[in-house]
Amino acid sequence: MKAEIIAVGTELLLGQIVNTNAQFLSRECAALGIDMYYQTVVGDNGERLLGALKLAASRADLVICTGGLGPTQDDLTKDVLAGYIGRPLVLHEPSMTKISELFSSRGIPMVESNVRQALMPEGSEPLANTTGLAVGVAVTYEGTHFILLPGPPREMKPMFIDGAVPWLRSLMSGEVPLYSKMLKFAGIGESSLEHELIDLIDGQSDPTIAPYAKEGEVTIRLTTRAHTADEGERKLAATEAEIRRRVGAFLYAVEDVPLEAIIVRLLTERGWKLAAAESCTGGLLSDMLTAIPGSSAAYAGGVVCYTNAVKHQVLGVPLETLEGADAPGAVSAECAELLAQGVLRLTGSDAAVSITGVAGPASSEGKPVGLVYVGLARKGGSTQTFRLQLSGNRETIKLRAARQAFYRLWEMLKETEK
Numbered sequence: 001m002k003a004e005i006i007a008v009g010t011e012l013l014l015g016q017i018v019n020t021n022a023q024f025l026s027r028e029c030a031a032l033g034i035d036m037y038y039q040t041v042v043g044d045n046g047e048r049l050l051g052a053l054k055l056a057a058s059r060a061d062l063v064i065c066t067g068g069l070g071p072t073q074d075d076l077t078k079d080v081l082a083g084y085i086g087r088p089l090v091l092h093e094p095s096m097t098k099i100s101e102l103f104s105s106r107g108i109p110m111v112e113s114n115v116r117q118a119l120m121p122e123g124s125e126p127l128a129n130t131t132g133l134a135v136g137v138a139v140t141y142e143g144t145h146f147i148l149l150p151g152p153p154r155e156m157k158p159m160f161i162d163g164a165v166p167w168l169r170s171l172m173s174g175e176v177p178l179y180s181k182m183l184k185f186a187g188i189g190e191s192s193l194e195h196e197l198i199d200l201i202d203g204q205s206d207p208t209i210a211p212y213a214k215e216g217e218v219t220i221r222l223t224t225r226a227h228t229a230d231e232g233e234r235k236l237a238a239t240e241a242e243i244r245r246r247v248g249a250f251l252y253a254v255e256d257v258p259l260e261a262i263i264v265r266l267l268t269e270r271g272w273k274l275a276a277a278e279s280c281t282g283g284l285l286s287d288m289l290t291a292i293p294g295s296s297a298a299y300a301g302g303v304v305c306y307t308n309a310v311k312h313q314v315l316g317v318p319l320e321t322l323e324g325a326d327a328p329g330a331v332s333a334e335c336a337e338l339l340a341q342g343v344l345r346l347t348g349s350d351a352a353v354s355i356t357g358v359a360g361p362a363s364s365e366g367k368p369v370g371l372v373y374v375g376l377a378r379k380g381g382s383t384q385t386f387r388l389q390l391s392g393n394r395e396t397i398k399l400r401a402a403r404q405a406f407y408r409l410w411e412m413l414k415e416t417e418k
Contacts, residue, residue: 001033001034001035001061001062001172002034002035002037002059002060002061002062003029003034003035003036003037003060003061003062003063003064004036004037004038004039004040004056004059004060004062004063004064005021005022005025005026005036005038005039005040005064005065005066006040006041006042006049006052006053006056006063006064006065006066007019007021007022007039007040007041007042007065007066007067007151008042008043008044008049008065008066008067008068008076008077008151009041009043009044009067009068009151010043010044010045010074012041012043012067013041013042013043019041020153021066021067021149021151021153021156022039022066024153024156024157024160025064025066025160026039028160028161028165029062029064030178030180030223031177031178031180032165032168032169032172032177033172033176033177033178033225034062034168034172037059037060038056038059038060040052040055040056044068044074044075044076045076046076046079046080049068049076049077049080050080050083050084053065053080053081053084053146054084056144057141057142057144060144061143061144061145062144062145062146062147062168063144063145063146063147064146064147064149064164065077065081065146065147065148065149066149066150066151066156067150067151068151069117069134069135069136069148069149069150069151070116070117070134070150070151071111071113071114071115071116071117071133071134072113073113075116077148078116078119078120078121078137078148081121081137081139081146081148082121082122084141085121085139085141085146087121087122087123087124088121088122089119089120089121089122090119090120090121090122091115091118091119092118092119092120092126092135093118094126095117095118095126095129095133095134095135096115096118098133099114099115099117099118099133102133114133117133117134117135118133118134118135119135120135120137121137121139123139124137124138124139125137125138125139125167126138127147127148127149127159127163127164127167128159128162128163129150129155129159130158130159130162131154131155131158132150132152132154132155134150134155136148136149136150136159136163136164138163138164138167140171145168145171147160147164147167147168149164176225176226176227177225177226177227177232178223178224178225179223179224179225179226179229179232179233179235179236180221180222180223181221181222181233181236181240181254182219182220182221182253182254182255182256183219183220183221183222183240183243183251183253183254184217184218184219184251184252184253184254184255184256184257184259185217185218185219185220185247185250185251185252186216186217186218186250186252186259186403186406186407186410187250187407187411188218188247188250189213189218190211190213190218193211193218193220193247193250194211196246196247197209197211197220197243197246197247200239200242200243206224206225206235207222207223207224207235207236207239208222208223208224209221209222209239209243210223215396215399215400215403216259216399216400216402216403216404216406216407217258217259217403219256220243222236222239222240222243224236240254252410258288258292259403259406259407259410260288260289260291260292260406261292262410263289263298263406263409263410263413264289264292264294264295264297264298264299266410266413266414267297267298267299267351267413268294268297268298270350270413270416272298272349272350272351273298273299273300273347273348273349273350273351274289274298274299274300274349274350274351274352274353274409275299275300275301275302275303275343275344275346275347275349275351275352275353276289276299276301276302276303276343276352276353276354276355277302277303277305277315277339277340277342277343277352277353277354277355277375278302278303278304278305278354278355279304279305279306279311279330279339279354279355279356279357280355280356280357280358280359280372280397280398280401281355281359281398281401281402281405282304282306282398283302283304284398284399284402285302285353285355285402285405285406286299286301286302286304288402288406300347300348300349301347302343303315303343303346305339308322308323308330311330311335311339314342314346315338315339315342315343315346316338316342316345317335317338317339317342318338321334321335321338322335329365329367330356330364330365331356331357331358331364331365331367331371331372331373332356332373333373333375333385333387335356335373336354336355336356336373336374336375336385337354337375337377337383337385338375339354339356339375340352340353340354340375340376340377340383341375341377341383344377344378344379349379350378350379351376351377351378351379351409351412352375352376352377352378353374353375353376353377353405353408353409354373354374354375354376354377355372355373355374355375355401355402355405356372356373356375357370357371357372357373357388357390357397357401358370358371358372359394359397359398359401360393360394360397361393361394368389369397370388370389370390370391370392370397371387371388371389371390372387372388372389372390372397372401372404373385373386373387373388374386374388374401374404374405374408376408376409376412378412384408384412386404386408388400388401388404390404
């Protein structure tokens with residue numbers, strides 16, 4: 001089955017929101033064995049939406065629309081589909097009852113436009129909205145299957161999983177699902193990883209090998225078609241083993257999780273507490289760590305030591321290290337080492353990481369933008385420092401510095417396993 005997504009909403013075209021729905025739907029369709037061939041974004045315009053529906057129906061077996069199911073006049077998706085398939089909009093009574101009861105319970109008068117959320121093309125299958133008000137739609141017309149979902153992800157996701165997926169399964173016969181495995185790498189760039197695997201990538205057939213990159217990490221997605229999960233795992237195993245043989249030293253996970261989640265897991269398993277001293281990253285590393293559920297078991301806290309005064313007064317870095325013509329300066333291996341040791345001592349943690357550098361846009365201490373030092377200290381152990389020369393704008397350098405610090409932490413934690 002070939003599919004196309006049509007995301008409806010002028011706000012998407014204006015860049016006011018990001019279309020995360022398409023990512024979710026593509027992944028879920030792949031798991032069902034449905035091939036996603038096209039993705040379209042169209043504004044809140046009936047004529048253009050009709051054109052998008054006609055084009056999608058001419059080249060796809062399944063058309064999934066998100067957005068445009070609300071109560072306002074620019075919520076046109078159901079109206080346009082009803083016109084296209086030549087069916088009137090009718091009231092879905094259970095949805096209307098839910099809407100009426102909600103307004104009544106809140107003591108708010110219901111305006112007539114809210115009725116629109118309970119309308120659906122005659123003869124279509126209703127998709128219940130467990131987290132919102134607008135009913136979804138599933139219908140087949142002239143051999144093409146249409147699914148209409150609300151735009152808000154908190155409404156769209158459960159409606160698709162609980163309503164659309166069972167409906168799709170009832171239509172599918174002989175479709176072989178896709179099985180994928182994510183291999184996550186750190187400490188190696190996309191081009192270097194591709195160089196090590198280029199013959200596998202060029203010669204791929206089944207399973208397929210797809211590299212993806214974002215700041216500070218690279219993902220390899222292995223994909224195959226199989227009737228069962230066990231069969232899929234067996235088909236992926238040989239390719240995964242060869243990739244591990246070549247670049248396994250950089251592989252940190254076989255699940256779609258960030259490196260900081262693995263660090264929290266490893267720290268927790270050891271019963272360790274981590275602390276951080278951050279200068280140029282300004283608390284970014286701490287924010288990324290504490291975004292991980294359960295990080296309180298592994299992260300003691302940190303100090304944003306942005307100025308030399310805080311580096312000296314709070315973390316005990318000597319002024320002769322920070323200032324003076326012959327001083328190494330705040331952006332130096334010496335300072336990174338002392339910062340890591342200082343926050344380790346201050347918090348009584350088992351390990352500590354420090355970051356100090358020049359994020360830009362201008363140089364500092366006569367040192368270039370992108371020069372960053374990372375320090376790692378362990379209770380009862382030695383302190384290591386790492387020099388980085390990063391590129392990009394201010395935000396990119398901060399993010400890359402934090403991710404490089406995570407990579408060095410991960411390497412250190414791996415060593416403690418031996």
